Amino acid sequence: xxxxxxxxxxxxxxxxxxxxxxxxxxxxxxxxxxxxxxxxxxxxxxxxxxxxxxxxxxxxxxxxxxxxxxxxxxxxxxxxxxxxxxxxxxxxxxxxxxxxxxxxxxxxxxxxxxxxxxxxxxxxxxxxxxxxxxxxxxxxxxxxxxxxxxxxxxxxxxxxxxxx
Amino acid sequence: xxxxxxxxxxxxxxxxxxxxxxxxxxxxxxxxxxxxxxxxxxxxxxxxxxxxxxxxxxxxxxxxxxxxxxxxxxxxxxxxxxxxxxxxxxxxxxxxxxxxxxxxxxxxxxxxxxxxxxxxxxxxxxxxxxxxxxxxxxxxxxxxxxxxxxxxxxxxxxxxxxxxxxxxxxxxxxxxxxxxxxxxxxxxxxxxxxxxxxxxxxxxxxxxxxxxxxxxxxxxxxxxxxxxxxxxxxxxxxxxxxxxxxxxxxxxxxxxxxxxxxxxxxxxxxxxxxxxxxxxxxxxxxxxxxxxxxxxxxxxxxxxxxxxxxxxxxxxxxxxxxxxxxxxxxxxxxxxxxxxxxxxxxxxxxxxxxxxxxxxxxxxxxxxxxxxxxxxxxxxxxxxxxxxxxxxxxxxxxxxxxxxxxxxxxxxxxxxxxxx
Numbered sequence: 001x002x003x004x005x006x007x008x009x010x011x012x013x014x015x016x017x018x019x020x021x022x023x024x025x026x027x028x029x030x031x032x033x034x035x036x037x038x039x040x041x042x043x044x045x046x047x048x049x050x051x052x053x054x055x056x057x058x059x060x061x062x063x064x065x066x067x068x069x070x071x072x073x074x075x076x077x078x079x080x081x082x083x084x085x086x087x088x089x090x091x092x093x094x095x096x097x098x099x100x101x102x103x104x105x106x107x108x109x110x111x112x113x114x115x116x117x118x119x120x121x122x123x124x125x126x127x128x129x130x131x132x133x134x135x136x137x138x139x140x141x142x143x144x145x146x147x148x149x150x151x152x153x154x155x156x157x158x159x160x161x162x163x164x
Numbered sequence: 165x166x167x168x169x170x171x172x173x174x175x176x177x178x179x180x181x182x183x184x185x186x187x188x189x190x191x192x193x194x195x196x197x198x199x200x201x202x203x204x205x206x207x208x209x210x211x212x213x214x215x216x217x218x219x220x221x222x223x224x225x226x227x228x229x230x231x232x233x234x235x236x237x238x239x240x241x242x243x244x245x246x247x248x249x250x251x252x253x254x255x256x257x258x259x260x261x262x263x264x265x266x267x268x269x270x271x272x273x274x275x276x277x278x279x280x281x282x283x284x285x286x287x288x289x290x291x292x293x294x295x296x297x298x299x300x301x302x303x304x305x306x307x308x309x310x311x312x313x314x315x316x317x318x319x320x321x322x323x324x325x326x327x328x329x330x331x332x333x334x335x336x337x338x339x340x341x342x343x344x345x346x347x348x349x350x351x352x353x354x355x356x357x358x359x360x361x362x363x364x365x366x367x368x369x370x371x372x373x374x375x376x377x378x379x380x381x382x383x384x385x386x387x388x389x390x391x392x393x394x395x396x397x398x399x400x401x402x403x404x405x406x407x408x409x410x411x412x413x414x415x416x417x418x419x420x421x422x423x424x425x426x427x428x429x430x431x432x433x434x435x436x437x438x439x440x441x442x443x444x445x446x447x448x449x450x451x452x453x454x455x456x457x458x459x460x461x462x463x464x465x466x467x468x469x470x471x472x473x474x475x476x477x478x479x480x481x482x483x484x485x486x487x488x489x490x491x492x493x494x495x496x497x498x499x500x501x502x503x504x505x506x507x508x509x510x511x512x513x514x515x516x517x518x519x520x521x522x523x524x525x526x527x528x529x530x531x532x533x534x535x536x537x538x539x540x541x542x543x544x545x546x547x548x549x550x551x552x553x554x555x556x557x558x559x560x561x562x563x564x565x566x567x568x569x570x571x572x573x574x575x576x577x578x579x580x581x582x583x584x
Contacts, residue, residue, distance in 0.1 A: 019434035020427055023229065027411075030222070030404035034397070048219045048400070055225055055437075056216055062438020063186070071435050072184035073443070077491050081180055094182040101187045104194075105209065112209040137209060 004150045005157060011143055012068050015061045022054045046125030053123065053133050060140035067098075067147045070159035088155060095152035102145035109138030167199045185496055186439075189446040193453070201453055208449050215448030216441050219400060220332065223322055226403035228436050230410050231273035232429040235282040237414035237421045242378035243268055244286050249371040256358025258294050259304055260351045262287035266308035267347040270315040271385035272406065276531055277542045280309035288547055296358060298549075303557030304354055306543045307565070310528045311350075313494065315343035316389060317399065317406075320527065323444065323498050324520045327451065328506045331517075332399050336392055337582040338517040342525060342572045349568050350561065357560075380413040393582075440495055447499030455503070463504060464511050477512045478522075478573050481505060485523060489530015493538060497527055517583055518576045525569050532558045532565075 033047045066072050082090060116131040123130040151158035174195060178188045193208055201207070234240065244265045251257035251264070265287065269279050284305035291301035313320045316336035325332035375382075388406045391397035397405060414421045471477050488497050502523060509519040531539040534555065543554050572578055 016431045016434070020430040023225070023430045023433065026222070026225070027229070027404065027407055030226070030400070031408040034401050034404055048222065051222055052217060052219055055222055056213075058225065058434050059216055059437045059441035062434040062436070063442055064438070065431065066435045066438035069435055072186055072439050073493050073496065074182060074184045075179050075188070075491065078176065078180045079182070090181055097178070097181060097183055098187045101183075101190050105190060105205070108205045108209050111206045112213070115206070134213070137213070 001154050001157070004154050008068060008147065008150060008157060011147070012065065015065055015143070019058045019061045019065070022058050026051045026054050026058075049124050050126075056133065057136050060136045063140045064143040064147060067144045068159065091158065092152055092155050095148045095155070095158060099145045099148035099152055102141050102148065106138050106141045106145060109141050112137060171195055171199075185493075186442045186446065189443065189450070193446055193450050196450065196453055200457055208446075211449035211452050212442075212445035215445040218326065220322070220326060221441075221444075223317070223332075223399045223403040224319055224440070225433055225437050226400070226407050227273070227317055227319060227322075228275065228278075229429060229433045230403065230407045231275050231278035231282075232432050233407070233410045233414055233421065233426070234269075234273060235278050236425045236429060237410070238418040239272070239381040239384070239410070239414070240265070240269055240282040241286050242374070242381045242418070244283065244290070245374040246371075246378045246382065248290075249367065249374045252364040252366055254355055255363045256296075256355050256361045257363060258287075258291055259296060259300070259354035259358050259361075262291060262304055263308040263311075263347060263351045263354055266305070267311050267315055267343070268382075268385060270309075270312040270343070271317075271389060272410075273312055275319055276310050276312035276528070276539055279312035280306060280539055280542050281546055284309060284543070285546065294361070296361070299553060299557045300354075300357060301557070302543065302547070302549055302554050303559070303561050304350075306539050306554060306558050307532060307561030308350060310531045310539060310565075311343060311347055313531075314339055314346060314521070314524055314528050316340065317392070317402070318524065320494050320498055320524050321520060322399065323495060324502050324523060326444070327448065327499060327502045328516060328520070330506075330520055333392060333395075334517050334583045335520050336389075336399070338521045338579045339524070340582055341578040342521055342568075345572070345578060346525070346565065346568050349564055353560070353564055380417055384409060384413075443495055443499055447496075450500070451503045459504075461507065464508050467508055468511060471512075474512045474514070475574075477508070478514070481509070482522070482526060482569060482573060485526035486529060486533075489527050490533045490537075492530075494527040494530065497530070498523065515576060515580060515583075518579045521579045522569070522573050525565070525572055529562060529565050529569065532562050 029044070029047045029051055033044045037043045113131045113134045116134055117129070121130045122128065123133055171192065175188055175192055178191060194205060197203060197205060197208060244261060247261035247265045247268070248258055251261040254260055262283065266279055266283050269283050273279055273282070288301055288305045291304070292298060316339040318336070318339060321335040321339060322332055324330065325335050384406065387409060388402050391405060392399060392402045471480060485497070488501065505523065506516055506519060509516070531537050534540060540551070540554050540558070543549065544551055
């Protein structure tokens with residue numbers, strides 16, 4: 001359990017640091033873009049596009065971070081349909097199911113990246129291979145799946161649900 | 165038909181097993197692709213990528229960041245002081261001030277729970293201290309904060325604009341009239357209920373001091389909305405400017421936030437985005453598939469076969485959305501229903517902007533209705549109050565907002581006067 005706890009912590013810290021740095025980049029770039037437009041009369045070329053790619057990274061990293069904090073939205077209207085005593089079992093089955101669902105889509109995330117490599121798709125505006133950016137898709141799905149797998153095996157590590 | 169029933173049962177089963185909405189939608193879309201599509205699941209990921217690879221979406225994380233920065237800083241506190249000083253001569257002035265502060269804060273933040281925490285955490289204890297009833301005070305801050313999604317900028321409106329390809333600037337313009345109308349309704353009710361609470365004389369000195377301290381906060385909605393409505397900024401640029409401005413005033417003028425606060429804010433924003441973007445992406449993928457199978461057109465024809473006029477249709481979608489608001493969160497409801505309702509609405513001659521605003525107001529009320537009224541749950545957690553008390557508190561406001569919804573639904577000019 002200690003190793004699992006450590007894995008969760010390392011994942012969270014690493015993803016949070018990357019996301020924070022990307023936000024700093026987005027905020028500074030977009031604000032500079034507006035300032036440049038006002039001061040120099042022309043925007044910084046391609047800044048919004050690069051920020052979109054950065055935002056996609058943060059969005060996908062957020063998938064795992066939200067799972068780590070128990071912040072994903074969940075319809076609650078059926079919470080009391082089964083007796084309360086089944087709650088721990090239900091939560092565990094739910095965690096394993098989510099691990100399976102996200103794990104299932106990791107495969108297709110990899111296929112998606114492979115297709116981009118195969119077709120040599122390029123990212124605008126600097127024309128570098130887009131698959132480098134797209135790697136975040138299978139990574140985020142895998143990291144989320146791993147988290148739910150850990151929550152299924154060690155229910156004590158499953159965070160108390162909070163509202164997003 | 166059997167496949168459809170099976171899909172419904174699978175969804176219910178997953179919900180009973182407490183699978184989150186992202187998981188439920190992923191299973192649902194995989195099933196739909198498998199049964200009605202060509203079974204190529206990689207298309208789901210491709211559609212998800214296309215859904216979020218859009219410049220206009222940049223506004224969302226920036227507005228969330230901005231709201232989070234402001235809720236950690238002093239902006240809400242200074243706004244409420246100004247409103248309090250301005251409403252002194254009105255009986256029940258602090259209650260009116262709380263609603264108006266929610267409205268002004270909503271014009272900066274774009275999110276109802278953020279408005280509730282930022283304004284409510286100051287206004288609620290203040291109201292209790294001045295002997296306003298606990299029930300009313302709770303109702304006022306919880307209901308007032310729902311103005312966050314109807315007064316622009318509004319994250320649900322941005323999402324509606326994206327999924328229905330409606331101009332976000334037009335939606336923001338459309339939200340002004342209904343937003344002000346609802347704010348005035350809630351303020352008037354607050355005044356009426358508390359008319360027995362004695363008014364106070366204007367204190368020019370205190371008002372000047374409050375304005376001096378809060379002028380930077382007051383300027384924020386002016387810069388933000390003025391920039392958007394004048395066409396000077398796009399919604400994304402305005403979000404960037406709002407963030408830069410809020411960081412500037414919180415760090416250098418109010419000196420209310422620390423570096424630690426800012427890094428926490430970035431993580432909180434990533435988490436919020438992580439709950440929102442997968443939903444947007446999956447809903448987009450579902451909508452692509454539904455459109456390719458001509459489901460919206462079939463639905464329009466089916467509804468048209470028994471709903472003969474616009475009035476009945478408007479009443480029907482309001483009932484539907486109010487019901488949906490009770491069991492679904494705002495974001496999921498917009499993602500899933502907006503594209504379907506858009507086509508239906510257009511068949512009955514409803515302007516897409518008007519439909520978007522009606523949808524937002526319905527779901528705004530949904531923030532106050534159990535079991536998934538987010539604002540109720542946020543209030544319960546943030547203010548440690550009994551759920552029953554919160555429900556009793558918001559009930560009169562819900563009836564008031566329902567009356568407001570009817571006016572907004574049947575008087576489209578209230579929404580469209582700035583758009584046309």
